[in-house]
Amino acid sequence: MACIEARGLRKRFGSLVALDSVDLRVEEGRILGLIGPNGAGKTTALNAILGLIRYEGELRVLGRDPWNERERLMQDVCFISDVAVLPRWMRVSQALEYVAGVHPRFDRGKAESFLARTMIKRTSKVRELSKGMVTQLHLALVMAIDARLLVLDEPTLGLDILYRKQFYDVLLNDYFDRTRTIVVTTHQVEEVQHVLTDLMFINFGRIVLSGTMEEIESRYAEMTVNPDQIEGARALKPIYERQALGRSTFLFEGVDRQQLAKLGEVRTPSIADLFVAVIGNQARQPQGEGALA
Amino acid sequence: MNTQSGAIPEAFGMQAVAPAEISPARRMYWSVRRELWENRWLYRAPLGVAAVFLIGFFVSTVHLPAAVRGMEMAGAQHQHNSVGGRLEAHLFASPYDIASSLMMALAILTGIFYSAEALHGERSDRSILFWKSMPVSDTTTVLAKASIAIVIVPLFVCAVAFVMWWIMLLESSLVLLARGMSPAVLWAELPLFQMWGLLIYHIVTAHAIWPAPVYCWLLLVSGWARRAVLLWAALPVLVIGVLEKVVFNSSHFAMLIGRRLIGDAPSMADIPADGFPTHPMMVHITAGRFLMSPGLWVGFAFCAVFLWAAIRLRRSQGAI
Numbered sequence: 001m002a003c004i005e006a007r008g009l010r011k012r013f014g015s016l017v018a019l020d021s022v023d024l025r026v027e028e029g030r031i032l033g034l035i036g037p038n039g040a041g042k043t044t045a046l047n048a049i050l051g052l053i054r055y056e057g058e059l060r061v062l063g064r065d066p067w068n069e070r071e072r073l074m075q076d077v078c079f080i081s082d083v084a085v086l087p088r089w090m091r092v093s094q095a096l097e098y099v100a101g102v103h104p105r106f107d108r109g110k111a112e113s114f115l116a117r118t119m120i121k122r123t124s125k126v127r128e129l130s131k132g133m134v135t136q137l138h139l140a141l142v143m144a145i146d147a148r149l150l151v152l153d154e155p156t157l158g159l160d161i162l163y164r165k166q167f168y169d170v171l172l173n174d175y176f177d178r179t180r181t182i183v184v185t186t187h188q189v190e191e192v193q194h195v196l197t198d199l200m201f202i203n204f205g206r207i208v209l210s211g212t213m214e215e216i217e218s219r220y221a222e223m224t225v226n227p228d229q230i231e232g233a234r235a236l237k238p239i240y241e242r243q244a245l246g247r248s249t250f251l252f253e254g255v256d257r258q259q260l261a262k263l264g265e266v267r268t269p270s271i272a273d274l275f276v277a278v279i280g281n282q283a284r285q286p287q288g289e290g291a292l293a
Numbered sequence: 294m295n296t297q298s299g300a301i302p303e304a305f306g307m308q309a310v311a312p313a314e315i316s317p318a319r320r321m322y323w324s325v326r327r328e329l330w331e332n333r334w335l336y337r338a339p340l341g342v343a344a345v346f347l348i349g350f351f352v353s354t355v356h357l358p359a360a361v362r363g364m365e366m367a368g369a370q371h372q373h374n375s376v377g378g379r380l381e382a383h384l385f386a387s388p389y390d391i392a393s394s395l396m397m398a399l400a401i402l403t404g405i406f407y408s409a410e411a412l413h414g415e416r417s418d419r420s421i422l423f424w425k426s427m428p429v430s431d432t433t434t435v436l437a438k439a440s441i442a443i444v445i446v447p448l449f450v451c452a453v454a455f456v457m458w459w460i461m462l463l464e465s466s467l468v469l470l471a472r473g474m475s476p477a478v479l480w481a482e483l484p485l486f487q488m489w490g491l492l493i494y495h496i497v498t499a500h501a502i503w504p505a506p507v508y509c510w511l512l513l514v515s516g517w518a519r520r521a522v523l524l525w526a527a528l529p530v531l532v533i534g535v536l537e538k539v540v541f542n543s544s545h546f547a548m549l550i551g552r553r554l555i556g557d558a559p560s561m562a563d564i565p566a567d568g569f570p571t572h573p574m575m576v577h578i579t580a581g582r583f584l585m586s587p588g589l590w591v592g593f594a595f596c597a598v599f600l601w602a603a604i605r606l607r608r609s610q611g612a613i
Contacts, residue, residue: 047611052425054609070608074428085612087420089331101323102427104315 001063003028003149003181004049008057011044011205018044019055020205026198028148031172031182033192035271036202037279042185045202046153049183050079062148075104078142079151086138088127092120099141111144132163139167143175150175152184156191164188168195189271199271201278209278217268221257224249225264232263240277251277320429324437325445331414332407335446339399339453346395350388350461357465358472360384365478385482392457393492396450400500401554404442408508409523411438412516412607419612431607435512439600442508447501455489491578498583499556506592507553509599516606519613559586 004026011019018041026032036042048055051066051073059066064073086095092115100108115122118136126134135156142150156164172195176182186192199216201209211219225233230248234241236259238250251269252260260266269277329335412435415421424434462483466476514526534547551557560583583589 050425052609052611070425071428071430074426079422079426081419081422081426085419085422087331087415087423088418090327091330094327094330098323098327099427101326102315102320102429104428 001028004061006059009048009059010056011048017205022207024207026181028181029178030197031176031195032198032200033196034183034185034200034202035189035275040202041205042202043153046151046185050151076147077149078145078147080138080142080155081153086126086134090126092124092137093122095141103145105146107144111140114140114143131158135159135163135167148180150182154186164191168192189275193271203279219254220269220274221252221255221260221266222249222269222273223260223264223266229263239281320433321437324429324433325440328437328441335403335407336449338403339396339450342395342399343453343457346392347457347460351464354465354468357468358474361469361474361478385479388461389458393454396454397496397500400447400450403446404508408442408511409515411512413522416610416613421612431604435600435604435607439509439512443501443505447496451493451496454492458485494578498560499558503556503558504553506595509596513599513603516603516610559583
């Protein structure tokens, strides 16, 4: 069963088209990275999935209509928007009490045991905690909820590298159990590369790249060549080219790796390099052209 | 910032949680409770004002023995029902009226300021995204917020007034006993339970139900305005009021809103001109007249429309 299924999903803010007939399908048990530049439509897509905004088109999340069934959907869905949304006046103990009071799938003991291994005091107010601690608290609340879908919108924004790494480690090791689905958006793509099972690039409100990590790794290849091989590489029609330290690096789509290996060093591109190539090409072309997926 | 390595635990049990149904009433209870957590001034303000008033009252009781002596002299001259006797009785009771009037004024003020911030604060501090991540409907949230101004605050100030009255009566009795005088005259003139019954009725009708459309309007504007909620809420009233004055040279609309706000409801009869009645026998509770009043039902209709619009607004609103 698909966890999220959208057909012709559209959202306009006045004359601005934030989502332009998006089709997407996310199977259960996947970790999807929704990556895009600022204003690409990531948060709008997540808000539609969470039932926070009205939309046009078809959208089902866990078989439900998010806009009309948000309250019921939130029993199976958790989300962390960013580190700044926990009420600053709230005490840690109150946050635990409140979530236990309203959420049927919240296990307070589990949240308590998580917090026991941190430096967060029950009597502290959220405003007294560091950004990292607030994230730990929010994560403790979310991880103690037996949800089927977790949506993370820039969850590690403003955190230092230690907390960012711990956040994804905990998520992967302690939360993800291959039945739950996680959708994450972030600009720190290099930090989620090893976490994701699926990748989606969004730009100008359209999905411009979509696939499993295995598909993407077999479809795209990056090659670095010496100056004498540049023309040979260009003849294979790379989708992106950049120069560094006297050598040229090319990114290819659908080109045989063995053929590339004759010209230079071939490797799987990082998500960041792929993002720069795909979104960079989009930026250089008129809107609506250059879709790769 | 604390960046202690390993602060996030390495292992975390993942036993399945058996989901239990949570009733709408329980969600409403927790929604109200979190409002009281967030807005502690709702109960601290009445308690603080009550404490200051009681201090003033304790100081004023230095004149109490003389007043009781005057009352007893009037009684000895069979003038208890005369003008002089009633004036003495009024002198005893007026601090109790002032205490209850203070609580009523606080109910109005807290109702206004709370309602104007209720749906605005959660958007401006972005916490709306956390609240919306919980399985609590917009209807429950908005109704919980409305209940604070219309139910919780009025009942709380009633309770505070009652406790104040008891403290005042006991302290006055102790002062008289210390002077070797009987406090019986005080207890005879101040039937606290009857007074309290009257106060509850008055506050519920005049300061909860009657001004409810005003609170619901403020709630709606707080869910819409990005800033200066009170200004936006007052602007239509001012514009309509000025237009009416210019075109018809009358002030009915402004009077209507003002009377709603101060609790000028058709819920009591024979209220003396000098303020809240000091004796329940002076007042006739006219619940029938109140319930039959068209203004009450028109007010309910406005409440329903404003709350419906506030729920719709919150549904699509995010952080500011």
